[in-house]
Amino acid sequence: MDKNSPFLNKVIWITGASSGIGEALSYEFSKRGAFLILSSRSESKLLEVKKNLPLNKDKAKVLPLDLEQLNELVKKVEKALSFFGKIDFFISNAGVAVKDFALNTPLEIDVKLMNINYFSSILISKALLPHFIKRNAGHIVVTSSLSGKYGVPKIASYAASKHALHGFYETLRSEIVNYNIFLSIIIPGIIKTEITAHALTGSGNKFGKIDKTFQTAYPVDKAATKIADAVMKRKESAFIGGSEGVTLFLNRLSPWLLRRFIRNHPLKKMRQLKRAIGLN
Numbered sequence: 001m002d003k004n005s006p007f008l009n010k011v012i013w014i015t016g017a018s019s020g021i022g023e024a025l026s027y028e029f030s031k032r033g034a035f036l037i038l039s040s041r042s043e044s045k046l047l048e049v050k051k052n053l054p055l056n057k058d059k060a061k062v063l064p065l066d067l068e069q070l071n072e073l074v075k076k077v078e079k080a081l082s083f084f085g086k087i088d089f090f091i092s093n094a095g096v097a098v099k100d101f102a103l104n105t106p107l108e109i110d111v112k113l114m115n116i117n118y119f120s121s122i123l124i125s126k127a128l129l130p131h132f133i134k135r136n137a138g139h140i141v142v143t144s145s146l147s148g149k150y151g152v153p154k155i156a157s158y159a160a161s162k163h164a165l166h167g168f169y170e171t172l173r174s175e176i177v178n179y180n181i182f183l184s185i186i187i188p189g190i191i192k193t194e195i196t197a198h199a200l201t202g203s204g205n206k207f208g209k210i211d212k213t214f215q216t217a218y219p220v221d222k223a224a225t226k227i228a229d230a231v232m233k234r235k236e237s238a239f240i241g242g243s244e245g246v247t248l249f250l251n252r253l254s255p256w257l258l259r260r261f262i263r264n265h266p267l268k269k270m271r272q273l274k275r276a277i278g279l280n
């Protein structure tokens with residue numbers, strides 16, 4: 001381990017630590033010497049992650065929580081603070097996707113997605129901010145998505161929740177600038193996790209399958225290393241992923257053109273676009 005790691009003995013609270021990006025981040029920050037608080041709903045999976053941490057595994061704490069239960073979250077923040085007496089980094093990473101047309105998605109699912117992906121995140125951040133302000137230190141890291149920047153079919157409520165994160169945290173950043181509190185918004189591209197299998201359809205059931213594109217997507221451990229590097233550099237925003245990042249550029253350059261590409265078959269069009277500009 002690097003003795004000069006900026007994460008050495010820092011307390012990092014990660015939500016969504018039981019799988020995918022959050023699990024990979026847990027291993028990455030552990031490698032870099034941090035003390036971890038691991039959260040998600042599944043206590044058994046979190047205990048498994050804790051067992052596999054490369055460093056400080058005996059010090060790591062498991063804090064099961066359901067982000068949909070907004071009324072419980074302030075108590076969870078108090079519990080998280082009680083473990084080490086401080087929190088240095090809050091990684092708001094847990095999230096659920098949707099996989100259905102907006103018209104097939106009842107409002108309950110829209111609300112569920114907003115609660116898990118957006119309201120829980122801002123609620124925990126607000127509860128932590130007095131602690132950060134008192135210590136004149138703290139860093140909030142938010143996992144957004146390309147869907148926080150533009151929309152593609154069948155993920156309307158997911159995209160809405162991710163857009164909301166940008167609105168809230170970009171504003172918050174401007175309010176906390178004098179308190180030595182940092183805020184990083186991470187924009188993963190397509191990362192190889194089981195997010196599509198865990199995604200909800202309009203019926204409320206899980207989609208249950210890993211999309212083809214995700215089976216060969218950007219490796220999650222590599223994504224975690226890049227995210228940790230971006231946090232270390234206190235990047236305000238960082239795209240993490242493969243050549244799909246070109247869509248961010250296109251969205252700025254010509255949103256009209258991007259919309260034309262993604263209108264019907266976004267992934268097919270994206271592959272066509274990448275071929276056309278020589279990316280594969």
Ligand SMILES: NC(=O)c1ccc[n+]([C@@H]2O[C@H](COP(=O)([O-])OP(=O)(O)OC[C@H]3O[C@@H](n4cnc5c(N)ncnc54)[C@H](OP(=O)(O)O)[C@@H]3O)[C@@H](O)[C@H]2O)c1
Pocket residue numbers: 015016017018019020021022039040041042043045065066067068093094095096097116143144145146187188189190191192193194195196198
């Ligand atoms: N993979 C990608 O390509 C990609 C792209 C862009 C953005 N992202 C974002 O990255 C983040 C992590 O996604 P992932 O790809 O790692 O997906 P994942 O493997 O499905 O992980 C999602 C995590 O969120 C937790 N979670 C879900 N519902 C929860 C709830 N109600 N309360 C507490 N925890 C909950 C899950 O744990 P439990 O089931 O144990 O609760 C799991 O640990 C998400 O915010 C996602 O939107 C991913």
